[in-house]
Amino acid sequence: METDRNHNSPDIYESLERVTALLQERQSLTDLGYEATPEQSHSGDQNTAALKILASLQALLDPMHPADVAYILEALPLKDRLALWDLVKADRDGEILLEVSDAVRETLIEHMDDHELVAATGQLDTDEIADLAPDLPSEVIADVFRLLPPEEREQLREAMSYPEDTVGALMDFDMVEIREDVTLEVVLRYLRRLDELPDHTDQLFVVDREQKLQGLVPINRLLVTDPDVTVGTVMTREFVQFNADEEAAEAASAFERYDLVSAPVVDDSGALVGRMTVNAVVDYMREKTDSEMLSAGGLQEDEDIFASVWKSVRNRWAWLAINLCTAFMASRVIGLFEGSIAKLVALAALMPIIAGIGGNSGNQTITMIVRALALGQITRDNAAKLFAKELSVSALNGLIWGGVVGVFAFLIYHNWHLGLVMMLAMMLNLLLAAFMGVLIPMTMDKLGKDPAVGSSVMITAITDSGGFFIFLGLATLFLV
Amino acid sequence: METDRNHNSPDIYESLERVTALLQERQSLTDLGYEATPEQSHSGDQNTAALKILASLQALLDPMHPADVAYILEALPLKDRLALWDLVKADRDGEILLEVSDAVRETLIEHMDDHELVAATGQLDTDEIADLAPDLPSEVIADVFRLLPPEEREQLREAMSYPEDTVGALMDFDMVEIREDVTLEVVLRYLRRLDELPDHTDQLFVVDREQKLQGLVPINRLLVTDPDVTVGTVMTREFVQFNADEEAAEAASAFERYDLVSAPVVDDSGALVGRMTVNAVVDYMREKTDSEMLSAGGLQEDEDIFASVWKSVRNRWAWLAINLCTAFMASRVIGLFEGSIAKLVALAALMPIIAGIGGNSGNQTITMIVRALALGQITRDNAAKLFAKELSVSALNGLIWGGVVGVFAFLIYHNWHLGLVMMLAMMLNLLLAAFMGVLIPMTMDKLGKDPAVGSSVMITAITDSGGFFIFLGLATLFLV
Numbered sequence: 001m002e003t004d005r006n007h008n009s010p011d012i013y014e015s016l017e018r019v020t021a022l023l024q025e026r027q028s029l030t031d032l033g034y035e036a037t038p039e040q041s042h043s044g045d046q047n048t049a050a051l052k053i054l055a056s057l058q059a060l061l062d063p064m065h066p067a068d069v070a071y072i073l074e075a076l077p078l079k080d081r082l083a084l085w086d087l088v089k090a091d092r093d094g095e096i097l098l099e100v101s102d103a104v105r106e107t108l109i110e111h112m113d114d115h116e117l118v119a120a121t122g123q124l125d126t127d128e129i130a131d132l133a134p135d136l137p138s139e140v141i142a143d144v145f146r147l148l149p150p151e152e153r154e155q156l157r158e159a160m161s162y163p164e165d166t167v168g169a170l171m172d173f174d175m176v177e178i179r180e181d182v183t184l185e186v187v188l189r190y191l192r193r194l195d196e197l198p199d200h201t202d203q204l205f206v207v208d209r210e211q212k213l214q215g216l217v218p219i220n221r222l223l224v225t226d227p228d229v230t231v232g233t234v235m236t237r238e239f240v241q242f243n244a245d246e247e248a249a250e251a252a253s254a255f256e257r258y259d260l261v262s263a264p265v266v267d268d269s270g271a272l273v274g275r276m277t278v279n280a281v282v283d284y285m286r287e288k289t290d291s292e293m294l295s296a297g298g299l300q301e302d303e304d305i306f307a308s309v310w311k312s313v314r315n316r317w318a319w320l321a322i323n324l325c326t327a328f329m330a331s332r333v334i335g336l337f338e339g340s341i342a343k344l345v346a347l348a349a350l351m352p353i354i355a356g357i358g359g360n361s362g363n364q365t366i367t368m369i370v371r372a373l374a375l376g377q378i379t380r381d382n383a384a385k386l387f388a389k390e391l392s393v394s395a396l397n398g399l400i401w402g403g404v405v406g407v408f409a410f411l412i413y414h415n416w417h418l419g420l421v422m423m424l425a426m427m428l429n430l431l432l433a434a435f436m437g438v439l440i441p442m443t444m445d446k447l448g449k450d451p452a453v454g455s456s457v458m459i460t461a462i463t464d465s466g467g468f469f470i471f472l473g474l475a476t477l478f479l480v
Numbered sequence: 481m482e483t484d485r486n487h488n489s490p491d492i493y494e495s496l497e498r499v500t501a502l503l504q505e506r507q508s509l510t511d512l513g514y515e516a517t518p519e520q521s522h523s524g525d526q527n528t529a530a531l532k533i534l535a536s537l538q539a540l541l542d543p544m545h546p547a548d549v550a551y552i553l554e555a556l557p558l559k560d561r562l563a564l565w566d567l568v569k570a571d572r573d574g575e576i577l578l579e580v581s582d583a584v585r586e587t588l589i590e591h592m593d594d595h596e597l598v599a600a601t602g603q604l605d606t607d608e609i610a611d612l613a614p615d616l617p618s619e620v621i622a623d624v625f626r627l628l629p630p631e632e633r634e635q636l637r638e639a640m641s642y643p644e645d646t647v648g649a650l651m652d653f654d655m656v657e658i659r660e661d662v663t664l665e666v667v668l669r670y671l672r673r674l675d676e677l678p679d680h681t682d683q684l685f686v687v688d689r690e691q692k693l694q695g696l697v698p699i700n701r702l703l704v705t706d707p708d709v710t711v712g713t714v715m716t717r718e719f720v721q722f723n724a725d726e727e728a729a730e731a732a733s734a735f736e737r738y739d740l741v742s743a744p745v746v747d748d749s750g751a752l753v754g755r756m757t758v759n760a761v762v763d764y765m766r767e768k769t770d771s772e773m774l775s776a777g778g779l780q781e782d783e784d785i786f787a788s789v790w791k792s793v794r795n796r797w798a799w800l801a802i803n804l805c806t807a808f809m810a811s812r813v814i815g816l817f818e819g820s821i822a823k824l825v826a827l828a829a830l831m832p833i834i835a836g837i838g839g840n841s842g843n844q845t846i847t848m849i850v851r852a853l854a855l856g857q858i859t860r861d862n863a864a865k866l867f868a869k870e871l872s873v874s875a876l877n878g879l880i881w882g883g884v885v886g887v888f889a890f891l892i893y894h895n896w897h898l899g900l901v902m903m904l905a906m907m908l909n910l911l912l913a914a915f916m917g918v919l920i921p922m923t924m925d926k927l928g929k930d931p932a933v934g935s936s937v938m939i940t941a942i943t944d945s946g947g948f949f950i951f952l953g954l955a956t957l958f959l960v
Contacts, residue, residue, distance in 0.1 A: 297847025
């Protein structure tokens with residue numbers, strides 16, 4: 001919370017512009033043949049200038065929050081980014097690495113030697129080291145383990161043992177634990193001996209001798225209660241707790257639902273093993289949203305905007321390849337009807353309309369069903385109702401928009417048979433879209449796959465090939 | 481936080497199943513001609529059964545958190561939903577209305593009379609009433625204003641005056657304010673007189689006589705500091721604060737960046753007017769994500785999964801209409817080349833490949849640029865670099881995938897001229913997609929529009945029509 005008094009994001013944008021300007025000045029000096037680091041100081045005006053630039057950069061960076069430095073690093077092209085990274089004081093490396101995006105973190109870590117990396121982890125808590133671990137070389141991890149005191153080594157081993165997207169992977173170990181039989185007076189004296197409470201300490205955890213969680217005491221209750229009563233009489237015995245193996249998404253929605261700031265994490269035996277805080281939830285939600293947006297847009301992962309061309313091409317590869325396959329399939333469906341198209345070339349101009357609108361409509365259905373599945377709103381009882389509803393919506397849309405495209409076809413080609421076929425094909429493709437739009441995500445969910453991934457590609461493939469087949473098939477039967 | 485000890489979302493799913501089963505039992509009794517409410521009690525076995533069902537439902541609902549009741553209401557078809565709504569104790573109506581989605585809230589409010597609605601707001605804080613206000617009939621709002629004490633009336637007026645998506649619309653008024661010149665002892669005594677501190681009170685706000693914000697005292701510091709010192713000596717003078725007119729998104733990213741639990745909101749003169757908490761931020765983030773997902777899927781707004789067919793049709797209307805227009809446009813572009821297609825019918829089968837992959841590639845670029853814009857990573861200095869990078873990625877992709885489709889065309893139609901034209905068309909359409917994929921969102925951002933909305937429709941329209949034009953144009957020049 002120790003940031004500039006008048007926090008305001010425009011300030012960060014200004015800092016970014018200033019950093020960019022200073023780096024450019026520095027670059028133009030370097031281009032003239034002057035190189036300056038605080039250690040070596042030649043004489044000469046340009047050299048003084050270079051040192052001045054360095055000092056200004058340092059003065060700008062030093063008071064900044066690690067998250068703000070991370071933002072600036074992300075917004076700089078690779079060369080400038082690494083130049084700036086060299087200037088960041090070594091004792092903040094770790095905190096900043098935690099804040100940058102995965103893609104940018106990779107570029108920074110590549111630029112550091114093992115010794116620097118081990119030093120960087122020295123500033124971090126064990127749960128934070130565990131967050132970085134997947135990006136660190138294995139020698140570095142081994143060194144880190146060797147240097148930690150035994151208790152923390154155990155914590156790190158535990159934190160690293162939980163799969164991504166579980167509560168265990170998001171928890172930290174900064175709990176304040178108290179016993180049930182002491183008075184609040186004793187608790188208050190204990191707290192006063194700590195210099196500072198861990199961030200996000202809104203409650204204390206009451207455990208017994210076996211470390212089993214018995215209850216919670218909200219910090220605020222400490223302030224408004226008579227200090228002579230015992231912990232046992234004021235503690236809350238009904239509360240939200242998570243199991244370390246639970247899915248992070250479940251925990252996040254509990255935080256959202258019950259407005260939590262922190263919550264205890266227990267193991268299968270009910271022993272307190274860690275704590276989850278709302279800031280971990282906020283970060284998790286942001287990352288989840290980001291990766292959903294990226295995969296909806298056809299990107300495999302978070303892409304550094306200044307990634308090399310080759311890296312970007314690989315990031316977009318898989319999606320384009322899949323789409324190419326479905327496009328080839330659709331193309332072969334059309335190929336089946338080349339004879340009909342040769343006889344009535346208007347079919348070629350009209351067919352993309354049927355396929356396109358079918359795809360849009362199918363994606364609307366999928367979006368709704370995927371969301372309802374994520375919220376747990378779909379049960380055995382209401383699934384049939386949903387099918388009926390989506391099919392009705394499509395039938396109505398088919399009637400309306402089928403009519404519109406039918407009239408469009410008639411107006412342009414003065415052929416009312418063609419108009420009727422257009423209308424019928426539109427209706428059938430929208431029904432197909434609705435049916436598959438409900439079936440695909442529900443089946444994926446049943447099979448234990450994430451319905452948000454891939455549903456959209458599948459429905460588009462089906463409405464494209466299906467739309468072409470329906471329209472050209474009907475046209476072949478009735479028109480040519 | 482007063483929820484079931486073993487919170488676990490599966491419990492909620494079970495509750496939903498139980499509620500559904502009970503409502504069905506009740507329905508089958510009603511179908512037999514028995515109607516039971518707690519007030520009227522006929523004799524007879526079925527009647528006792530009906531009362532028993534009611535009692536079970538009541539016993540299930542009463543201990544549930546409002547957010548959990550809201551979840552169950554959302555997952556029930558309209559008729560069951562309203563039946564359950566009638567059973568919810570009147571003194572929880574307000575809290576539950578706050579928790580349900582906008583679409584479901586509408587259905588519940590329609591079912592309540594003005595008197596019930598006014599009573600429901602009686603349980604809420606003024607900032608919560610302001611959240612409900614847009615959905616309430618104006619007579620209800622007028623009544624609510626009349627019934628509030630003057631100070632709260634002023635708060636409500638203020639809360640309602642801020643546009644959606646500003647800090648003012650998300651803030652609450654539950655601040656604990658203290659003076660700079662008193663000792664912590666005095667503060668502690670003052671707090672002890674309050675029965676309970678407001679939720680999410682992690683810090684106290686220090687204001688002067690003109691209500692100007694001077695500093696903050698973290699609650700945790702109260703616990704670890706000698707009570708004899710004055711507020712002025714321990715308060716933090718450097719902190720994050722927001723202006724009530726500021727955009728909510730800016731505030732949300734500051735909460736995320738600096739791991740805040742609460743933050744003061746001031747007016748232009750620096751006077752404390754409210755407080756923003758992390759739970760408001762979490763709700764805001766969730767809503768924002770939801771609406772982005774929905775609009776990416778082509779839905780105008782949050783759709784109740786049990787909305788009437790007619791309501792759903794209207795919710796999906798706009799998007800389909802827009803897409804129909806762009807499809808008609810693409811169709812007319814093809815229409816221009818009907819002569820060429822008649823001569824070489826393979827063109828009809830191949831053209832959707834060019835258009836489709838162009839659309840995918842354009843959407844990848846847009847996704848990346850929209851994200852970089854949202855994160856503020858694009859500056860005047862790096863825009864040119866981004867254009868160059870995206871065009872290079874497309875050129876490389878064009879070479880690779882253009883080659884693949886060229887070979888595909890050759891293998892099927894044994895015409896290497898056709899293969900070359902396919903390859904060239906693919907490259908050109910991918911370059912068009914990259915160029916427009918950078919240009920469209922950056923232009924929208926420059927014009928002050930949200931680049932996430934509509935960019936995808938525009939790029940698809942361009943790569944469809946453009947792809948058909950490029951491919952069929954090249955074919956007309958070189959092949960027929």
